[in-house]
């Protein structure tokens with residue numbers, strides 16, 4: 528089936544980024560549902576070795592992450608080719624600017640606009656949330672290293688937005704949806 532370029536112009540990709548416990552999965556699932564976009568969980572694309580490394584309490588380094596980031600970009604690019612997909616919400620920590628550049632690069636020839644929503648919360652909150660979580664490979668003592676690597680998007684990353692998620696989950700979900708709608712309205716990529 529041939530692609531309809533007009534339809535494709537309207538596609539949008541939201542990367543929900545941030546450190547462990549910031550609420551990426553919670554926000555992304557909610558947003559994908561509200562927008563009827565595809566949801567992709569970036570953690571599912573980590574090689575087994577990365578999950579094992581994090582599970583053993585060792586932070587990932589750049590070398591561990593490059594391949595995974597290309598996989599994340601690739602997974603989005605594949606989904607965008609599906610004419611039934613009007614947008615994607617993907618979780619991906621994308622802690623550093625260089626990591627976000629890989630995602631941007633992977634998608635620059637694809638017919639969709641890329642946006643990042645950085646979920647910002649103080650260390651104490653991240654520790655509280657990750658401590659409360661059971662049966663997750665990423666333990667609370669990894670928060671420190673996540674924040675060490677976290678490069679909050681600066682003003683020159685025009686496609687990146689910061690959301691304060693130091694709030695109850697329902698409030699954060701509403702804020703996230705409102706922000707996404709604003710972005711889409713601004714970009715005119717999505718009309719309801």
Ligand SMILES: Nc1ncnc2c1ncn2[C@@H]1O[C@H](COP(=O)(O)OP(=O)(O)OP(=O)(O)O)[C@@H](O)[C@H]1O
Nearest residue numbers: 547548549550551552553656665692694695696699
């Ligand atoms: N805004 C929020 N306020 C309070 N708790 C939240 C909020 N968002 C998520 N949580 C809770 O914090 C925990 C971590 O959330 P979630 O798994 O979505 O984060 P995450 O960034 O995807 O984490 P990870 O990357 O480590 O898997 C969950 O128990 C979730 O219910």
Ligand SMILES: O=C(O)[C@H](O)[C@@H](O)[C@H](O)[C@H](O)CO
Nearest residue numbers: 546547548570587620621665
């Ligand atoms: O780049 C990284 O260090 C990882 O993607 C992590 O951020 C975790 O996988 C995630 O947060 C789950 O706890």
